Amino acid sequence: MSQDTQTQFVEHDNSAAPLVLISYSHDSDEHKNWVRELATRLRQLGVDVLLDQWELGLGDDIPKFMERGVSNSKRVLMVCTEAYNRKADDGKGGVGYEAMIVTGELVADLGTRKFIPITRQSAETKVLPKCLSTRYYIDFSKDNSFEEKLEELARELHSAQVFKKPELGTNPFTTKSDQASPSVAISNEEVLDNNHSPLETYETALNLAKNNDFAEWTKFVHKHKNAAEVALCAWRKNNEANTPKVSKDLPSFFCSAVEIYNHLFAIILAAIDSDNERFKNQLSLIDWIREPKGWIRSGYTIWVDLPDLVLSTFQAIIGSFTLHRQQPKLAYNLATTQISERYHSHEKDHLFLNYRITGWVESLGGNCKETDTFLKKYFNSQSWLQTIFGGSDLLMGAYGAYYSFLNILDFFSASKEGLLKSDRDRDSKNRDLPRTPLFPAKIVDEYQHVATSLIAINNEFLHEIMEQNNITSSDMESDWKKWLKHCYHWIHQVYTPHARMLLPHADLPKLLKQSSGDLNIL
Structure with missing residues (x-):
C-alpha cells in the first residue's frame, strides 16, 4: 500500500507455481505412499500440490477441504484405480476418505479441462469413471515408466509442451493484391x-x-x-x-x-x-x-x-x-x-x-x-x-x-x-x-x-x-x-x-x- 509518488515498475515473469489438487481413494497404505511420492516429485518440479496427507489433521472438515481444493486449484489430478472408479461412479456423498472422491456430478457441473485422469491399474485395458470416459488420460500403471510420465504430466501442468504449434503461413497461391497489408497499430474505433x-x-x-x-x-x-x-x-x-x-x-x-x-x-x-x-x-x-x-x-x-x-x-x-x-x-x-x-x-x-x-x-x-x-x-x-x-x-x-x-x-x-x-x-x-x-x-x-x-x-x-x-x-x-x-x-x-x-x-x-x-x- 505504497504512498510513493514514483511509479512502481515491478517486473512480473509469470512464474507463479500452478496449484493442483490430488483426488484419490485410500485403497491401501502402499497406494497412499505412491500418491504421496507423486505429489512430492511434482512439488520438486515446481508444482504446488494440495494433498490430504499434508493438509488435513484430526478434526478437519474433509468435504470442505475438497470443495475449496477443487475451487482454488488450477487442475485436479484424479488417480483412477479400480476402487476409485467404483466410488466416483456411485455418485455424491460418502463417509470418511470417500469424501475425497471427485464425483461425476461435480465434474459435470464444472465442465472444464480442470480434471486430469491418471490411471493406476493392473488390467491391460484402462477404465475411467463414467464422468471422465471420453477424456485424455495419462497412464502411471507401470512403475518403470514413472519418470517419463512424470515429465509429461509436469509439462502439462506448467503449459510447457514439447511440441509447439507452428505459426500459420500465408497462402502461396494468392497474388499480392489479394493480401491485405497488416496494420501495425489498431485503434479503438476499428x-x-x-x-x-x-x-x-x-x-x-x-x-x-x-x-x-x-x-x-x-x-x-x-x-x-x-x-x-x-x-x-x-x-x-x-x-x-x-x-x-x-x-x-x-x-x-x-x-x-x-x-x-x-x-x-x-x-x-x-x-x-x-x-x-x-x-x-x-x-x-x-x-x-x-x-x-x-x-x-x-x-x-x-x-x-x-x-x-x-x-x-x-x-x-x-x-x-x-x-x-x-x-x-x-x-x-x-x-x-x-x-x-x-x-x-x-x-x-x-x-x-x-x-x-x-x-x-x-x-x-x-x-x-x-x-x-x-x-x-x-x-x-x-x-x-x-x-x-x-x-x-x-x-x-x-x-x-x-x-x-x-x-x-x-x-x-x-x-x-x-x-x-x-x-x-x-x-x-x-x-x-x-x-x-x-x-x-x-x-x-x-x-x-x-x-x-x-x-x-x-x-x-x-x-x-x-x-x-x-x-x-x-x-x-x-x-x-x-x-x-x-x-x-x-x-x-x-x-x-x-x-x-x-x-x-x-x-x-x-x-x-x-x-x-x-x-x-x-
Whole structure:
C-alpha cells in the first residue's frame, strides 16, 4: 500500500507455481505412499500440490477441504484405480476418505479441462469413471515408466509442451493484391461500434431484458465483451511505450483504456434496472474482465494488471448504482464475491477485502489516492453515466455511499473476528485496519448528504448483516468507537493531517434498525 509518488515498475515473469489438487481413494497404505511420492516429485518440479496427507489433521472438515481444493486449484489430478472408479461412479456423498472422491456430478457441473485422469491399474485395458470416459488420460500403471510420465504430466501442468504449434503461413497461391497489408497499430474505433453511445447501448440492453429475450441478451453481451477485449489489447500495443514516469500522471493516462468497457458497463446497469431477476446476476463478468482473451501476462506490473483497474472501475460503478437504486443485496453480493489474489491464485477473499481491486491498484502505482483520483476523474468525464444516475451529484454521492458500504462490511468483518477487542488502538492484530479505502472522506460537502441519505435508506439491510453475524448492539456501540479511531487515523495518514474530513456513515449505530435475513459475512 505504497504512498510513493514514483511509479512502481515491478517486473512480473509469470512464474507463479500452478496449484493442483490430488483426488484419490485410500485403497491401501502402499497406494497412499505412491500418491504421496507423486505429489512430492511434482512439488520438486515446481508444482504446488494440495494433498490430504499434508493438509488435513484430526478434526478437519474433509468435504470442505475438497470443495475449496477443487475451487482454488488450477487442475485436479484424479488417480483412477479400480476402487476409485467404483466410488466416483456411485455418485455424491460418502463417509470418511470417500469424501475425497471427485464425483461425476461435480465434474459435470464444472465442465472444464480442470480434471486430469491418471490411471493406476493392473488390467491391460484402462477404465475411467463414467464422468471422465471420453477424456485424455495419462497412464502411471507401470512403475518403470514413472519418470517419463512424470515429465509429461509436469509439462502439462506448467503449459510447457514439447511440441509447439507452428505459426500459420500465408497462402502461396494468392497474388499480392489479394493480401491485405497488416496494420501495425489498431485503434479503438476499428474494433468498437462507435455509431452508438453507451447510453444507447443501455437502452437496447434494457429493452432486451424487459422483453425477457435472454438469447439476444447473451449475444449482445458477448459482442461487447469480445470487442472490449480486442480493443484493450490494441490500446496496450499502441500506448505501452508512452507510460508516464510518475504515478500522479497515471489516472489521466489510463482513463481512455477503461472507457473501452463503457458499453459493457452500460449493459450491466441496464440489467440492474430491468426488474428481471434472470438478468440481475452478472458477477460472472468479473472473470471475463480480469482475464481478457489474448492478454499478455508479462512485462511491467502496471501493464500486466491493467484489467484489475477495469475491474476496480466496474465494481465502483455497479456498487454505487445498486445502492443508488436501493438494491443493497446486489451491492452485498458484489462486495462479498470471492476474488483470488493475482500472484497467489490459491488464496481467495471477498472483493471488499482485496485491496488491489478496491483501492491500491497496481496500474496506478499501488497508490490509493491515485485510485480515488482516477475514479472521480472517470465519473466526472462520463456524461452518459451521469445521465443514468440522474446527475453528477447523485453519481458522486452514490460513490461515497458505496465505499462507506464497503467500510461498514469491513467493520462487521473485523468485529466478528474480534480484531477490535484490544484496548490498544494500534495492536499488532489491527494495525492495518481499516482494510478498505476511505474515499468518502474526500468527497465534497454537497455530495456528503447524498451519501449519508443512501446509507440511511439501506439501514435495515445493514442491520440484517449485523444480526446475522451475531454482532450485538452493545458490541456494535463499543467496537464502532474503536473503528472510527482507526478510520480517522487512516485518513490523517493518507490525506492531509488535521484536515476536516467527514464520513457519511459516521453515525452508523444510530441508523441501524432491526430486520432479518441470511447474510453471514464470513
